[in-house]
Amino acid sequence: MTPPTIESFTTRTGQRVHLRPVCPHDAQALATMLAGLSPLARRRRFHGAVNAVAAARLHDMAGADGHHQIAIVALAEHEGRTALVADARCVTDASGSAAEFALVVAEGWRGRGIARRCLAALRRAAADEGLHWLYGHVLADNLPMLALLRRCGFALSPHRGDAGLVVAEVRCAAPALRRA
Numbered sequence: 001m002t003p004p005t006i007e008s009f010t011t012r013t014g015q016r017v018h019l020r021p022v023c024p025h026d027a028q029a030l031a032t033m034l035a036g037l038s039p040l041a042r043r044r045r046f047h048g049a050v051n052a053v054a055a056a057r058l059h060d061m062a063g064a065d066g067h068h069q070i071a072i073v074a075l076a077e078h079e080g081r082t083a084l085v086a087d088a089r090c091v092t093d094a095s096g097s098a099a100e101f102a103l104v105v106a107e108g109w110r111g112r113g114i115a116r117r118c119l120a121a122l123r124r125a126a127a128d129e130g131l132h133w134l135y136g137h138v139l140a141d142n143l144p145m146l147a148l149l150r151r152c153g154f155a156l157s158p159h160r161g162d163a164g165l166v167v168a169e170v171r172c173a174a175p176a177l178r179r180a
Contacts, residue, residue, distance in 0.1 A: 006072065006121050011112035015076050019121050022071035022087070027055075027062035029084035030073075033106050044142045045104045061089070068092045070099070070125045074114050085109040088118035090126055090134055098133035099126055103145075110144070119152050127172040135169035 003021040010016055022030075034042065034053050042050045053061075064071035074086035085106040090099035101122060105115050126134055137159060138145050146156060149168045159165035 006125075007117065009113075009117060011076075011114065013112055015078055015112070017074050017076045017085070017112075017114060017117070019072055019074050019117060021066055021125075022062055022064050022073045022089075024059075024062050026073055026084060027058045030061055030087060031058050033084050033087070034104070036106060037104070038107060041104070041107060044139055044145065045102065047137070047139060061087070064089060066125075067129055070122065070129065072118055072121050072125065074105075074118055076109065076114075086114050086118050088115075088122045090122060090131075092129075092131065097131060098135060099131050101134045101136045103136075115148055116152055119148075123170065123172050131172045133169055134172055135167060137165045138168055140164050140166050 001023070002025070003023055006019045006021070008016065008018045031053060034045075037045070039049070061071065069089065069091050071087065071089035073084050073088075075082050076085045083106075086104065086109065088101065088103045090101040092099045101119075103115060103118060103122075105118075123134060138149065138156075140146075140163070146166060146168075149170075150156060152170070154168040154170040157167050159167050
């Protein structure tokens, strides 16, 4: 069964996008989106060289429970078809009050407000689960992601143990959305 849509909006370029929780039948769509990323984009998302994502990992990604693991996907309507174009997720850490997040938007779909909407929906979902903070480690050379996170209200600071990483963190509150 497909989960209900959290939010629908029209991008700056006119495509209709729907955000909803990930579900098990999204594994193949996730695989297709991730396979379509450039090597640089995969390195930035997974913090290392990744040629393909193993079936077991895709199964885990599509099977987020909505509590300990929250995952939101963006599905875009384009030329009469629907494609999975973004994945935002977080996993609750041992503190029980914070979660580490990850975000990826398919190439060709960036710059349309999808990442901002996904992050806002993820923050609301995390707050609904009682989490207080989202945090993540971003490669220091991933300037587009760092700029996005700054625009979305994340505090950015150098990682204490790794000069190649930046720590991004934000309180889990329901952020106000501007209409695209």
